Amino acid sequence: MTDPRVAPIRAFNRTTTERLGVLEEQYLARGRPLGQDRVLWEIGTSGADVRELRARLGLDSGYLSRQLRALEQEGLVAIETSPDDARVRRARLTAAGTSELDELDRRSDDLVGDILAPLTERQRDALVDAADTVRRLFTASAVSIQAVDPATAAARTAVEAYHRTLDARFPGGFRAERSRPAADDAFRAPRGAFLVAVHGDRPVGCLGLAFPDDRTAELRRMWVADDLRGAGLGRRLLAEAERRAADAGARSIRLETNGSLTEAIGLYRASGYREVAPFNDEPYAHHWFEKRFADDPASAPRVGFIGLGIMGRPMAERLAGSGVPLTTWTRTPTDDAWPVGTDVRSAASVADVFAGCDTVFVMLRDADAVDAVLRRAPGGLAALVRGRTIINTGTLSPSFSRTLADEVERAGGCYVEAPVSGSRIPAERGELVAMLAGRADDLRRIRPLLEPLCAQVTDCGAVPAGIEMKLAANVLVLATMSGLAESFRFARAHGLDVGRLRDILDAGQMSSPISRVKTAKLVAEDYAAQVAVTDALANARLIADAAAATGVPVPLTECSGDLLAEAVARGDGALDAVAMARTSGATER
Structure with missing residues (x-):
């Protein structure tokens, strides 16, 4: 059976290629297909080695050579010998190529402007957020994980980035010479492995696997590039290292980490690692974790x-x-x-x-x-x-x-x-x-x-500082929901288009995630509870009681509480808090 997730992605591909003009014989009406324009963009004003272009774009050498030859014949690109290495060919833009790149950038900006123009401000933000998510996930799906020798350039690049990340994240910085040593031999088969995640020709993650004894595996040097965090790459590296450790007969796998690396700690806990007593003297470690392969998976914490x-x-x-x-x-x-x-x-x-x-x-x-x-x-x-x-x-x-x-x-x-x-x-x-x-x-x-x-x-x-801070924040939340309910009640009483009111509020300076969600509900008169009236009233009373204990007046909260109590009295307690708009004939036109 076909995965049901395939069809929506294929539909997305069809819509996107059509809307961006990818199907046109001449992309952006410049007399050449998109592939050649994409090569121009990748060369850019700084130029690029041909082999780097091939790796970055994922093209075979024959196809890339044909694209470059076409651009040369058009007078946009020159292919020269690299001044650093006579064996390396380098592509650069000619003066005409630089002008053409400027024109392509202008037309591309215009195309995006045409896409955004018919949308509301809220829809534009949603499209930009979705595009960023798609780009990030497409990038993640193109990442491959390889076991390499720890002395290779890719491994060295990844470890250097790992050290820079630790230096930036640790409160007192990081110095490799102070940390426990990790010789390259520890990560070479059969004693271990060094995994590098690669996107194109760029290392974007790494993880070292070592075997201090026949029954124990140890993880070192976990790193994921900033632009790929949150895309599941750390989990993929961890799973691959665990697979290799289990295949090698290890009964357990362990690691240590610094308390400032909260994302990594969350990943380890979520992956079934238990915090254990320190098993080494790593000076930068605050937490030591272990996972036993012999355990039934259901016995994870x-x-x-x-x-x-x-x-x-x-x-x-x-x-x-x-x-x-x-x-x-x-x-x-x-x-x-x-x-x-x-x-x-x-x-x-x-x-x-x-x-x-x-x-x-x-x-x-x-x-x-x-x-x-x-x-x-x-x-x-x-x-x-x-x-x-x-x-x-x-x-x-x-x-x-x-x-x-x-x-x-x-x-x-x-x-x-x-x-x-x-x-x-x-x-x-x-x-x-x-x-x-x-x-x-x-x-x-x-x-x-x-x-x-x-x-x-x-x-x-x-x-109780956490609760007190929450109540302080809820003063504004309650005032916002009360204000929105009253705003829409006012608009309907005057026969105004509440859809236009929503667009105005969503585009204004007071717009916020909660206001945008609530304006949508108020336009549709959708009062299915996200925060029920009864819960909002309970919060208003908690704020009022806490304020009374310290002698602080909270008139806005008391007013919101009165409106919420009125909504409960009319039988709306289970509805969303913005059902305050129904109170006192709010929906009458």
Whole structure:
């Protein structure tokens, strides 16, 4: 059966080639096909070695020679002997070629302008974002991973880039002479392997595999180029190294890493590596990891997730999609299937979640829910959390969170506040903002688990600073949703085109991700909940109570709370918070 993902990509190819004029005999009406223009662009004003052109463009030598010959005959390109090496041919643009390149750039800019012109500002941004994603993924799919001798130029280039990256990322910089030595022989067969990821002729990643003994494999020098981070290349390198280690008979594989490399730490945890005691004296290492091949894959460390509501479910899906094995429990079970390829188990009880997981996310609506689920569980809170870490991602009152943290720690557990800002759509996209509070060691340890969920993770200090920061941010969120609801209510009352109002607001200085999502809902009068009215009202009351405790007036929040309470009173509590626009005859025309 054909993969269902093939057809949409083929349709994309057809649409793109037609819209960009690739099918035309003369691209951009300049008398030559796209292939020759692409060679001109690649030569550029700096010129290029012919063999570099061949590698960069992925062309065979015969075809490239024909394209260059045609450009020479047109007087646009000159082929000369390289001044550095008489054996190397070099292409450069003539004066006519430079003028032609300028004209091609102008016409290309005009073509893109014609594509963008009919679109709204929001659609233009979406197209640019999509184009960047497609470019990045196309590039990732063209990367090959090869085992090379560590003394080759490609390997040396990759290791030098690895050292530069460490020097930039480590708080005190990096000096190779201070690190544990890694001789080339350690990465040569049969004692090891050195993997280099290559795009065209450019090394874009590397990973060294060594075997200190017959049963153990060791990973060193993991590096991925900045422009390919997030494209899955690190996971591919890791999987290839693990395959080779397992094929060689290793029973376990281990590595060490620096605490500043949070993306790498997240990858290792998601790939089933367990943090272990230090097994070497690497001065730059903060964490040591090990993965045992002899284990059943199902025995990889599991993470618990309690609460699968509007926010909890997409968060759990993101976490599972990153490779983290999950054990879940929710008060209102559903039959919804989890994404294919994820390892998610549904526990019969909260106690079962804690029994099988060292770290447990808790995403519950309010303090009453936390009491019902955790404090009233058989054996009480202490029996659940001893030796466990709770990551509370819900929004509670600061005083309740502080008390809960004290109870957890007295019972021998760890408590981290990680309330998240965002609604269902940012949760689905992994674009939440998390505000952390707790002990520094705990925050460093759990932070990688938040990477698949969040666009930003910020340490705020000790509990309850995370909750307090979330409430401070929600003051603006509530005011924004109230203002948008009132704006659309005003427009409809005056018979205005709310679609035009949306375009104006989305293009203005106050536009933001949340405002653009909510204006779309208000135009369509789509009140399916992303943040329910009842949840928004609960946040407004938490802000008001916390403000009252310190004597700070919050009149905007109190006004928003009144509108939300009115929406609940008219039966709209389960709708999205912008259903405030329905209050007081808001949808009458």
